[in-house]
Amino acid sequence: MHEIFLDELKKLNTQFMEMGVFVNEQIDQATRAFVDHDKKTAQSMVDNEEKIPTESIDIQKKALKLMALQQPVATDFRVVISILKATTDIERIGENAMSIAIETIRVKGNPRIPEVEKIISNMTHNVRHMLIQVLTAYVQDDEKMAREVASRDSVIDHDYVRARKLIVDGIEDDPSRAVASSSYFVVTRLLERIGDHIVNLASWVVYKTTGELEELTNPSETKTI
Numbered sequence: 001m002h003e004i005f006l007d008e009l010k011k012l013n014t015q016f017m018e019m020g021v022f023v024n025e026q027i028d029q030a031t032r033a034f035v036d037h038d039k040k041t042a043q044s045m046v047d048n049e050e051k052i053p054t055e056s057i058d059i060q061k062k063a064l065k066l067m068a069l070q071q072p073v074a075t076d077f078r079v080v081i082s083i084l085k086a087t088t089d090i091e092r093i094g095e096n097a098m099s100i101a102i103e104t105i106r107v108k109g110n111p112r113i114p115e116v117e118k119i120i121s122n123m124t125h126n127v128r129h130m131l132i133q134v135l136t137a138y139v140q141d142d143e144k145m146a147r148e149v150a151s152r153d154s155v156i157d158h159d160y161v162r163a164r165k166l167i168v169d170g171i172e173d174d175p176s177r178a179v180a181s182s183s184y185f186v187v188t189r190l191l192e193r194i195g196d197h198i199v200n201l202a203s204w205v206v207y208k209t210t211g212e213l214e215e216l217t218n219p220s221e222t223k224t225i
Helices: 002-035 039-047 051-070 074-106 114-140 143-151 153-173 175-210
Strands: none
Touching (some): 002 175, 039 074, 074 175, 114 175, 143 153, 153 175
């Protein structure tokens, strides 16, 4: 019976990883579309927006069925709980990527601010790298890697605050940038939220490997809202 459980859990982990990789690609596609003013690509993403939530529901249904039918022992139960929770965070990351695509379609106005767009590209690169690493940590039960990934969220937060200052300064220098800049506020905030969800994923890796629920963010950290 336990062998059946492990086999089904392996399939579930594979599906979870595939969903995570797909969402990672969505982040890249959405931010590239935003920076390149590519509304066609953004619209294509929006037209397929149900793919991620549908996949999330499927994984969660399978996980719940696995618990109900196989009645896992405490350690295995913890593994299934972690994948349920982690899948929710992956779905939220996908929603944030979709919101960037929607903002790409909505945004109007020029001139843009190249310095801010460079930060957006940097934030995208960093969150995508963090996401792949935390997914790897999840599959490999690597608590140390998960904690290292969570610690790098401070870089995302720093870029977020820096971008907001540049946006405000840019509007003060040239009020005609105000329309486009409203979208910069939205996109940088969405990327910052993606970083937060990756920290949540890292927390679920720690829970999966140790059984301890631990807050990996710095309680003393403050962010510009």
